[in-house]
Amino acid sequence: MAARLADEGENPHGFSGDRKSVEALVTAWRQRTGDTVVEHRRERLYNLGTLTAPAPMPAGRARVADRGDRDLLVRWAQEYATAIGEPDRRDFGVWADGRLAYGGVTLWENDGGEPVAMVGSSRLVAGQVRIAPVYTPIHLRGRGYGSAVTAAAAQAALVGGAADVLLFTDLANATSNAIYQRLGFRPVTDFVTYRL
Template structure:
C-alpha cells in the first residue's frame, strides 16, 4: 500500500458522499464517525472547536476500506483498519506536516498508528485510555430500583447540565469539554437528550444521555453521577431508563462505551443487558520517543 491511497479533504459533503455507505455498512463499529459527522452536518463545522475539521478515506479499486476524521483540537478518530493501513496513514500525515494530539481507534489500529507516528515524529505516544464498545441485548433493569424517579431535563436545568458536563469530562480524564457547555446543554435539551434520576425530594443525583438516531442506532452518553451520590444504584437506574427510551424510539442498535479500567461500570452495563462488541485504545502524542 502506498500512502497516497488515502484521500484527505476538508469538505464534509465530499467525504460523506464517498465514505457514507462504508460508514453505514458497519454502524456499530463506526458509531463515533456517524454521530460526529451528523452533528457537523446539522450544527456546523465548528461545533467541536475553532479549527477546521479534516476527513480522510482509504480507497482502492473503487472500494472504501477505512476512514478518519479530526475536529481540532481533538484527536484523530480512525475506523478499524487492516495491517499496514494505519501505518500508511501515519506516514502520509507526518509527511504533510500535520500535528496531532493523539489517536483513538480499535486496539490494533491505534497501536499501529501510534508506533509509526512515534517513529516518524520522535514523539512519545502514550496509551491514555482503553475503552469497550457494548451493544444492548435484552434490557434487564435492576430490581429493586433506588428511591426516586427519572425526569427528562428541560431548559430550567441548563446550568446544572453545563456544570455536570464539565465535571463529566474531568472525571474521564479529558483536559476540557469538546464542546461549549452551554451549546451542548441547549442541543441536548432541544431533543430531550438527557434524563436525570431524582431522589423523592426532587434532587437530581445522576444523569444519562442519548444521542440522536443515526443509521438506525442510538448511543447512550454521557452517564455521570457526582462522587457523593455513587454506589446507590442511581447510574444503573437512569441508564436503564434511557436505554428503554432508545428502544422505544425503534433504534436498531443501542450502544455505549465504557472505560475498561472501571470494572464497576463494565459489570453494571452487562447486568443491564449490554454485550461487548469491540475494544478501542487512545494514545496521546507528546515530546519523547517511545510507545507505551
C-alpha cells in the same frame, strides 16, 4: 496515514480507535516521527442485548431534562469531564443546549424530586443511539441512580426505534463495566486512545 499526516505537517494530539488499527498507526507514527506516544485509555464498546432493569430499583423516577435544568447539565458535564481526566475544552453550554433541543438528557430524580444522576443520549442515526455521558455526583454514588437512569435512557431509545443502543466504558473502571453488563449490555470490541 502516519506518513501523510507527518508529510503534511499535521500535529495531532493523539490517536483513538479500535485497538488493532490504532496500535498499527501509533507504531508507524513513532517510526516516521520519533515522537513519544503514550497509551491514555482503553475502552470497550458495548451494545445492548436484552435490557434488564436494575434490582433493586432506587426510589425516584426518570424524566427528560428541560430548559430549567440547563445550569445543572452544564455543571455536571464539567464535573464529568474532570472526573474522567479529560481536558475537555468544549463549551458545555453549547453541549447542554444541543442536547436539550432534542430531549437528549435523562435525569433520575430521587423520591424528593431532586435530580441525582444524568445520562446523555445521541439522536437516533442509522438505527443507533449512543449513551454518553453517564454521571452521578460523587456524594450520591453507590445508590443505583446511575444504573436506573441508564436503563431508562436505554428503554427510551428502544421505544424510539433504536435497533442498537451503544455505550463505551473505560476498561480501568471495573464497576461501570459490571453495572452495564448487568443491565444487558454486551461487549463488541475494544478501543484505545494514545496521546502524543
